Amino acid sequence: MSHQTVIVLDFGGQYNQLIARRVRECGVYCEVKPYTTPLEELKAMNPIGIIFTGGPNSVYEKNAPHVDPAIFTWGVPVLGICYGCQLMAHTLGGQVTAAQDDSAREYGKTVTYYDPSCRLFQNLPSCGVSWMSHGDYMAKVPEGFALVAHSDACPNVAIADEARGFYGVQYHPEVNHTENGIRMIRNFLYEVCGAAGDWSMGDYLRNAVTAIRERVGDGKVLLALSGGVDSSVCAALLAEAIGKQLTCVFVDHGLMRKDEGDEVEAAFAKWDLNFIRVDAETRFLLKLAGVSEPEHKRKIIGEEFIRVFEEEAKKIGRVDFLAQGTIYPDVIESGAGDAAVIKSHHNVGGLPDYVDFKEIIEPLRLLFKDEVRQLGRELGLPEYLVMRQPFPGPGLAIRVIGDLTKEKLDTLREADAIYRQEIAAAGEDQNINQYFAVLTNTRSVGVMGDGRTYDYTLALRAVTTSDFMTADWARIPYEVLDKISTRIVNEVSGINRIVYDITSKPPATIEWE
Missing domain, CATH: 3.40.50.620 (HUPs)
Incomplete structure (x- = not known):
């Protein structure tokens, strides 16, 4: 298959896949390659651009990941993100050091000011929030680079050598927390690399x-x-x-x-x-x-x-x-x-x-x-x-707590189906990333009609997440939970109590087992 290609060179960053997904969302094909990939192999892919990811190391450390400096004489545009930015600066004659005080370290949402004359920020607002995560500092910017973004604490949030197509940003444009971050990536692809958008x-x-x-x-x-x-x-x-x-x-x-x-x-x-x-x-x-x-x-x-x-x-x-x-x-x-x-x-x-x-x-x-x-x-x-939700390989076997019987599995199937029906009917399926029922091995006393019951407790789980690595419990409206609970207790035999799991990940996992 022949497509224009961008290479995402991975330095161990936690967002490497997210960067690649953002590139593809912009209609450009890309592949993630380890930073150890030989330059000749990269050249054989004939990329229109290269993106360096972030990473956990400091570029000045003895065994820190590096690239063949010849990558900068190849003539292909490069965008360095976080560690990738510092690596570019370090390799091309700049100086990167550990931040000397807390003011130079930046983590989390940070108000950032951009130079809209730079192609990376073309047609974007000159101010916005970016997601920072760096403890190192570019004490000296390489020759030929201009400062094109800054924050109140850091004068060199982004650098650019527009003549050679080299750009470095100390924040993460690929995450949703960075305002207009995807548009910045798109600008790099289309305004700098000349992408045609041939990936569909x-x-x-x-x-x-x-x-x-x-x-x-x-x-x-x-x-x-x-x-x-x-x-x-x-x-x-x-x-x-x-x-x-x-x-x-x-x-x-x-x-x-x-x-x-x-x-x-x-x-x-x-x-x-x-x-x-x-x-x-x-x-x-x-x-x-x-x-x-x-x-x-x-x-x-x-x-x-x-x-x-x-x-x-x-x-x-x-x-x-x-x-x-x-x-x-x-x-x-x-x-x-x-x-x-x-x-x-x-x-x-x-x-x-x-x-x-x-x-x-x-x-x-x-x-x-x-x-x-x-x-x-x-x-x-x-x-x-x-659009089937993530479903564990062992299936309902790990959503029935304790030993398994066909009766328990059928009970859970019916309750889970009601749960999913009512979530969809309320339109909440558009807001929740994963939701399911768990048949616990806890039994409790209940009253149904004029009789005493001693049946199982059913737990409902629903989370919102962007990556399933962390997740927050979903705020399902009480009236929806009420309808779900009423239907399950009345329509599914063997269940007399419903509980809703309001634990996020961490400390809990999404599944119970």
Whole structure:
């Protein structure tokens, strides 16, 4: 696929993926590469611009990450963010030191003043709030650079050498806290790098279908379909490209939400592919009987899923490709090098040994989650599947606290369905990033009609978040919570008390187990 490309060079910054997402939101394709990537490899990508990310180090430290200085004689525009700004200054003859007093250190929202004659701030307000996070200070700016932004505490919040297309900002334009930050990134892309804006999901779909057909030829592809967003979009894209050459194995372990298994199967009825739905509920529940420890549940479910998939794959025989729904954050986080490694992902880097196949195919490995959702819409997947909320791999097994029974799972399914229905009916689904019910193992006394009850307590959880690393509990209106509670207690047997979780992350996690 041929697109103009911007390289995001990662120095271990916490916002590296967010920077890349912002670039793509502006209609420009980009890739995240570790700072250790050889210059010749970067040149081979023929980028129109390079962005240095932030990072936790100080540029003057002995083992701090650096780049080949030749990157600045290449003729490609560079935008340095936070550590990237200081690295640029340090490499080009400036001086970066630790701030000598608290006034030179800046963290959080800071009123900043911009020079609108600079191309980075063109057609933007001359004053706004920026998100700072730096304890070092540019004591000397490199020759050829002008000061183009300042704050009350810092005279060199942003520097620019417009003749060479070099820009450095000590704040983070990629985060929502920085006013007009995305427009600054857009200015760098279009006003400095000359971007054409040739990155769209429609183009990606057409190119991806062609590339898959060329690679697969007349071969056979096997995909384990979980029903999640990534695997579903992966399946739809492959189905669009190769139809009957694709076999999807959907392991229905009986741990999904109400009607989800049927919804997943219905979503793929429009494509002529081999769809195998394995009813394994009884098998999974037998394995999980009497197990209450959440990690033990996870291990059993993971191992049993592999066994079921293996059995189905053996019935099919040899396939040429094993498909996976790997997406770009998985690839970045599983990268090599001290800056790029965050965590390992089970579907990156190691090939499973229980299926007889020649190659692995990952048609979504260049896409972020929001782009995967866009691609799903382009493919015509229903909105309920495209916008499916994050759902744990073990499913409802870890939303039933304690041991599992089919009765408990069915009770939770019904209560959770009512919760989701009422949240959507109130329009609150547009304001909440994740919401679900948890069947606790706490029972309490209640009164229903003229009789005494001794039933389970159901907990409702709802959070707002931008990255799921931190989250705040959602302020659902009382009248909505009241309707949800009334319906669940009256319509779902076995529940006589509803509680609402008002704990943020941290200290809590989003899931209960």
